[in-house]
Amino acid sequence: MPTLTDPVALLRDAGLRVTRPRLAVIDALGRQPHADVDSIADAARVELGTVSTQAIYDVLKAFATAGLVRRIEPAGSPARFELRVGDNHHHVVCRSCGAIADVDCAHGSAPCLTASNDHGFSIDEAEVTYWGICPDCAATPAHESSILIREEPHA
Amino acid sequence: MPTLTDPVALLRDAGLRVTRPRLAVIDALGRQPHADVDSIADAARVELGTVSTQAIYDVLKAFATAGLVRRIEPAGSPARFELRVGDNHHHVVCRSCGAIADVDCAHGSAPCLTASNDHGFSIDEAEVTYWGICPDCAATPAHESSILIREEPHA
DNA sequence: ATCCTATTCTTGAATGATTCCAGAAAAGGT
DNA sequence: ACCTTTTCTGGAATCATTCAAGAATAGGAT
Numbered sequence: 001m002p003t004l005t006d007p008v009a010l011l012r013d014a015g016l017r018v019t020r021p022r023l024a025v026i027d028a029l030g031r032q033p034h035a036d037v038d039s040i041a042d043a044a045r046v047e048l049g050t051v052s053t054q055a056i057y058d059v060l061k062a063f064a065t066a067g068l069v070r071r072i073e074p075a076g077s078p079a080r081f082e083l084r085v086g087d088n089h090h091h092v093v094c095r096s097c098g099a100i101a102d103v104d105c106a107h108g109s110a111p112c113l114t115a116s117n118d119h120g121f122s123i124d125e126a127e128v129t130y131w132g133i134c135p136d137c138a139a140t141p142a143h144e145s146s147i148l149i150r151e152e153p154h155a
Numbered sequence: 156m157p158t159l160t161d162p163v164a165l166l167r168d169a170g171l172r173v174t175r176p177r178l179a180v181i182d183a184l185g186r187q188p189h190a191d192v193d194s195i196a197d198a199a200r201v202e203l204g205t206v207s208t209q210a211i212y213d214v215l216k217a218f219a220t221a222g223l224v225r226r227i228e229p230a231g232s233p234a235r236f237e238l239r240v241g242d243n244h245h246h247v248v249c250r251s252c253g254a255i256a257d258v259d260c261a262h263g264s265a266p267c268l269t270a271s272n273d274h275g276f277s278i279d280e281a282e283v284t285y286w287g288i289c290p291d292c293a294a295t296p297a298h299e300s301s302i303l304i305r306e307e308p309h310a
Numbered sequence: 311a312t313c314c315t316a317t318t319c320t321t322g323a324a325t326g327a328t329t330c331c332a333g334a335a336a337a338g339g340t
Numbered sequence: 341a342c343c344t345t346t347t348c349t350g351g352a353a354t355c356a357t358t359c360a361a362g363a364a365t366a367g368g369a370t
Contacts, residue, residue, distance in 0.1 A: 075228035
């Protein structure tokens with residue numbers, strides 16, 4: 001049976017046409033949250049045989065515009081996408097391998113939006129990115145799979 | 156202008172050689188916080204006549220590694236750099252023009268590092284990005300059609 | 311069900327930010 | 341000053357993303 005929400009209904013409700021690439025992207029995101037474009041394209045190709053990378057970009061852009069997906073761009077990583085949307089959650093990013101996990105807002109929604117001094121900006125979102133090392137990388141003795149190197153002064 | 160710390164001493168203390176491009180970059184960052192590489196290069200060229208863009212990249216990388224500057228990468232913008240370092244402050248970014256302003260951590264340093272569920276990650280930094288519209292853009296009469304244009308961030 | 315038109319997908323090339331490379335120049339300790 | 345190490349230059353490469361123009365397709369209307 002359909003996953004969480006019926007993908008077809010999801011698309012129709014958003015006023016988007018139902019196409020195989022789009023369904024494949026939804027499916028890919030369902031099983032791989034925080035995937036980047038390449039991963040999504042790979043997953044889609046398993047399902048569809050072939051899809052152009054541009055089709056994936058187009059689909060993701062359409063989804064993002066329609067509010068179906070959220071695009072996140074941790075420094076040093078290509079853009080990632082996720083289906084969880086509109087629930088004010090945040091992310092932990094591994095400095096070593098780039099892995100991402102969800103973090104619910106610990107303080108509720110309001111405090112997250114409170115800046116000490118907004119400099120006159122009208123703020124509509126507070127995005128929190130936690131940086132650290134994921135369990136896998138912490139457990140790995142050698143650093144063989146360190147693709148992502150990001151120097152940052154330790155706070 | 157009497158800079159907070161003597162630039163030459165700043166470099167020496169960091170174990171870095173004192174070169175004209177480096178001093179120019181420090182100067183540029185001093186008067187234009189959150190500048191991107193292009194802006195820094197432009198400012199440096201005013202001072203030095205000519206400098207290669209790569210020299211600027213190298214200088215910034217050396218500074219970042221030495222902990223002299225912090226590199227920030229708001230989604231959709233090229234990397235920005237700032238001299239303020241090690242004081243756990245955050246940023247407001249204008250969705251319209253990309254302007255960036257500093258925001259001191261309202262909760263002190265500890266709560267900022269607290270994630271509701273760290274998924275086993277060992278977290279060493281919490282980076283908060285507030286998104287909104289800067290006063291200038293808010294004041295600008297209806298510019299709905301204006302696409303995101305790369306503009307000089309107003310200091 | 312078939313046709314029509316807007317929308318989407320394909321291929322291929324362009325762009326922008328950043329990095330890599332090898333040689334030339336310069337900094338600074340001895 | 342000399343010499344070694346480090347930095348700077350100019351050019352090309354790389355990666356993610358976007359643009360462009362034609363071909364294919366979805367889905368409402370006939």
